[in-house]
Amino acid sequence: MRAEKNDLFFRFITLKDLVVFILGICTSLGFLYSKLYFLSLLSYFLFLNNIVSKNNCRNTRQFFIFYFSFFLIGCHWLIHPLRDFGGLPSLLSNLVIGLFCVYLSSIMVLGIFLFNRFFKNAQYETFILAAIITLCEFVRTQALGGFPFLMMGYLTINTVLDGYIPIIGVYGMTFLMTYLFLKIKDLNRNKLQSILLISLFSLTTLILHHIHWTKAKAPLQIGVIQTDTRKDIFINSIDSDVVRYIFMSIKQLPSSHFIIWPEGSFVLNDHLISLGTPNQLLVGGVFGLPKDTNHLPKNLLVTFNSDGEILHVHQKYYLAQFNETIPDYFTWLLKILHLPHIGLEKGSGNDVIFNSKYGRIGNLICYELLFPQLSHHVGKEVNAFFVVSDLSWFLDSSFNHQYDLAAKFLARSVEKPITIANNYGASIWIDHHGRKINSLQAQSRDVGSETMLTRKGSTPICYYGDFMIIYILALCILFVNILSRYQLYRK
Template identity: 25%
Template sequence: MDTPSLQSPLPLKFSQLLFLALAGACLPLSLAPFDWWWTGILVMAALAAGLNRAGPKHSFLLGWSFGSGSFLTGVSWVYIAMHDFGATPAYLALPMTAVFCIFLGLVPALFCYAYSRWVRDGKAGRILGFAAIWVLCEWLRGWLFTGFPWLYLGYGHLHTALAGWSPVVGVYGLSFWVALSGAALAQVIIAPPSAKRPSVVALLGCALLFGQGYLLAQNEWTQATAKEPLRISAVQSNISQEKKWAYTQYWATLELYDQASEKLWADSDLVIWPEAAIPALYHNAQSFFDYIAERAAANNSALITGVPTRFDEKMHNSAMVISGGEGIYHKQRLVPFGEYVPLSSYIQGLLKIFDLPLSSFSRGGSDQAHLSVKGWQLAPSICYEIAYPDLIAQSARDSDVLFTISNDAWFGHSIGPDQHMQMAQMRALENGRELIRVTSTGISAIVDHHGNIRTRVPSFTQTALRGEVYAREGSTPFTRYGSTPIILLCFALILCARIGAKQSPRPS
């Protein structure tokens, strides 16, 4: 009886492309706000089954169909940013969003080609190799062209027993488990009876790891310090994006933050304003910030705000301590099409269709210090940066608490804010640190070191987030080593699978 590795490739059918496009479109259901975590396993099982006997070229097309489907549903909010708030006409924003998502689909396409061409036909390739190469493609997507680390499979397990592994292996490790479970399930279903044993063993191993996650979750990787809790308040201004950058609204915006903060100074150690709270460069609004600093100091309070800055003729998206401490942080990872236009030097003629107010920022350096407030060390990140596991792990070292500000108004009433919040919660869990998240329209929240939301305020309301955060010391394994161990493991597994594939006989 032929084993799967000896079967000849099948011709590609349109129905296969459609099936995997629909399967990919279901991938976001495993993530926030739906949180149907089991969907991720089924989706990966569908992909593994679809690639079972496809040749490398056909696998590329199948992977492209799968990836395009997942991004078209999972990051459709790109259209909102370009059309609703970037003033790009619908007849341009729609195809540009589609092109962006289909371009992102090339990464899963490369995964499927490499899997079929070099990994699949070994004994370990169809399960371990499948999971390993999928994780490497997620990792690749995290830094290629500054990175787009969205829709990682592991986020679906923020609140399952598997989350106990997060402080050890990070979100990539959880993605490995999902892909492994899906590949094993596919082989249980489609492999001939004589070849099912390895996949059954793999499924049992996945179940064992899942249970082990519950035991790991009982471990406290970090410890509370002796510091008194920091009383924080945050202004959620709920200024709509179309008004935020209108010149006629400038003075009304300053008055809003002034009046909202006046109610918070007296009983807050720290008041926080969201990303780019004041729609002007810092030096252009310095007189206002000097006035606000005096109000904060008079009440023995501190203030951190997001504000655009200019240094050495370069504009930055920054977070700055205005009073009660010191420090300024310039955003390192910028949002494609929101804060910079990819390949802009090659498409100068098309840039005039963009009217995004923040589309010309420069990246900050990689060696920036924490923000220091009242003796606390805050590990800062701005908006999109919270999606980068290793960036936050590096920043979390020697910090008391994680701190992120954002302007999620760009997402509108889409699934984007929920996805973004889920990623922030995963960073808190991975690093065993509490996290403060302040946005202009929501979701604004305080997250504990287990990744659970302790306090939040309703989105799309003008309100204030109030609460306390607690400093923690020590490091999780993920904070110390980042994603390096799981990435090295994946490379080793692919090498083993490749060796096995070379030794397997191939069909004539």
Template identity: 25%
Template sequence: MRHRLLALIAGLLFPLAFAPYDLWPLLFVSVAAGFWCQQQAGSGKEAFLRGWLYGLGMFGFGVSWVHVSMHDYGYMPLWMAIPFTAMFAAFLALFYGLTFSLSWRLGRSALVFAGIWLLLDWLRGWLLTGFPWLYAGYALIDTPLASLAPLGGVWLLTLATVLLSATLIQLRQPGPLRWVAAGLSVLVLLTAIASHFLTFTHANGPEQKVALVQGNIPQDLKWQISMRGETRRIYHELTREIPADTLVLWPESAMTEFYQTITDFIEDEGNQLADRNGALITGIPWRSVSDAGITYRNSIAAIPLRDSENDSERVYHKQKLVPFGEYVPMQSLIRGLIPFFDLPMSGFTPGDPSQPNLQVLGHTVAPFICYEILYPQLVASRSHDADVLVTISNDAWFGTSAGPVQHFQMARLRALETGRWLLRGTNNGVTAVIDHQGRIVDALPQFERDVLYSHYQPRTGITPFMALGVWPWLVLSGLLLLSAMLGRKKKHPHI
């Protein structure tokens, strides 16, 4: 029983390594304690239970903010929102139950544990559109190990975290595997040190002035029809004094009306900036009418759009939609059951994966809307020809919880992985400019209405992670598993 309790406590420690707590050494304590609990299990079933309790602690605490959007803005009673969130955490915890159980059955080594952890993290980010949240590597963004990100992204950082943590426990146990794990751990540390001296991208032209507008419109008012005129006024007032030669960024769904409904207002704002050698990038809902019917999308547009030579390089439609927030799975069965299944913006269609990047003020901009910035491979693949990354979001759905700052922390790693500056515009924070090393250059406080004046440096070049993606680390993890299975077969030939 005490090992199960320890596994739960170890999982609860895991989120403390992330923003807003930033106690990153606890990440290694958490993973090491979890591995030790797995080592002490007497059966694969017991290892699964301990892993599930570990995951329950991790997600029960780490994503508890999900209930805020359900209750505060989805009009779900608290007595329903909390159990729904608990069921979500319990489902996600199954991935760590499998991690503990499979690695126990395949030899209980640090190598296998790290390999299976990475494979199942990757699966969690893909299955059913994925939930790529709280990967261990994100907590290392402000540590010396962060230099591994351009080489292998969050995946290499996660693999390194788990391997180093589990090796601390493995070294206390007899057998040759402990020295193999120790050798790989030393190699990881030496690679991290060497990568501090490597640069894969370089400046490409002069700096560009930017202004990021944070409207800070309360979420409970934002989608009301009576708020539309006030929303236009707020963004017009914040934008009109912005100086010449500036790229202006409005957040996700800055306007809650379709572009096709308020074309004149949006284009006037963009033209005023264009007259001063500037431009506007804004998040805005998009409506398309065709023979197949009406399609709604969550979009980002470079304004002025009207009369542009190529509309496909001026508008981007979001590809990775948030379940229940932007589309409702099995909607014919569950729409209308509770108000949460009928949130505003929950009827969107995903955009085409082959969409080009945006062209603005002579720069190629790789755009990402809210949740999309959490997909490392998506960002890496769209960044090859980009001078700068732009992500817009409306994290007001999650109030004052840890959700928005966790989201911001994860977005920062995309800049480091790609060697590009990142502009992050939000409704109520965190609005910020991030440099190519993942460092915060300028930021606005949360929950304030203001404009962030800053700049970015266009960059070009390809990092190893952009070129190779996650596959080298998935293959490495598979080889670790294969070696364990072959070693187990050799030791127990009748298995």
């Protein structure tokens, strides 16, 4: 009877549950502080190798505890838009974040529940568990507009595994890392097979480190104007001081081919003044206000020449939930919280590429960087990526580090340089290896310029895309399930 009570989902918190909670916290630290990535990898490894238990209920509970603490620490920056901009009391803000973490964790719990229900002790159990964890991560990044942060695959950048990144992308890296961590404990069972597996994997890893999928094209000098406005982008858009600062800063970068400034810096007017030198192209985030009430404002990235002629316009496709895109049934709540409740008009996603005289540029606006399927879709056609961003909603939290980690991973997966012009956060230049070339100090008005080497060609993940990785994993799970049932039928 006592054993049955102990099996209740939340009956008692054991010492092992506490250890799992701490491992979840430690795993999230690598996303917050780049120097702690090894601690994150070690914590994730220890978690995976201690969760497989005959007690399915405890297994599920520990999955929830791990991911709840993981998301709780990793999503702490959400308190700034709720408390500092929305005006919610700290206690209520933390409660909302806690409930959101419960929702995110429940997606992972559903995955382990299905694993325990249908695949526990099945053939290829390790493969199936790694695949299910990856599929749950994919669902979590897509459901209800998506929460495309804290993906485990990001931790593999600049590790011995990063040669696989251009081939399988972030979801594939989540699977590969999870599978390897789960497989390590089985190596002693068959020493010959283990030696062959390790040798093959080591050889493949070594070869991939010497393979370059793209080729150098031409050097490009890219200037960045960083702002330090500590307000949300809807207010910044009418700040005349920011506009003057940007226009004056352009004169400090006379030799740059491109000059970039952050997202939503001002409202786009019909007539732009003459700026820069004749050969310069100016790229920046602006808002387009509608001429009638039947249309919503637009979040735009515009490219124009020094004469003020607009050459290209990209309208933001992936809009941030409850900030830029608002479900009608939530509008009343946002009004009460004094949060922006107008919403923006969604773009088509077909205007990302700008074919300039210096090469083909992929243009992204803030949130779009975090959806790899968009970048990989256009990655094979562009020579470099420009990103305009506004991280002032998260003030001086560690979200800037999470954003930079995703950018470095993306640069490695497409093997193209990425330049980010940021508001309040740190602007950064990243080369095609995913390494930081230079950055501007966060929370400061500053300008800088770096010469980046553009690239041509495509990585494998840009050809078949992230969804293909997900389809393959789902089909593999289905195939293994059918095979297992067939073998049981034969017996």
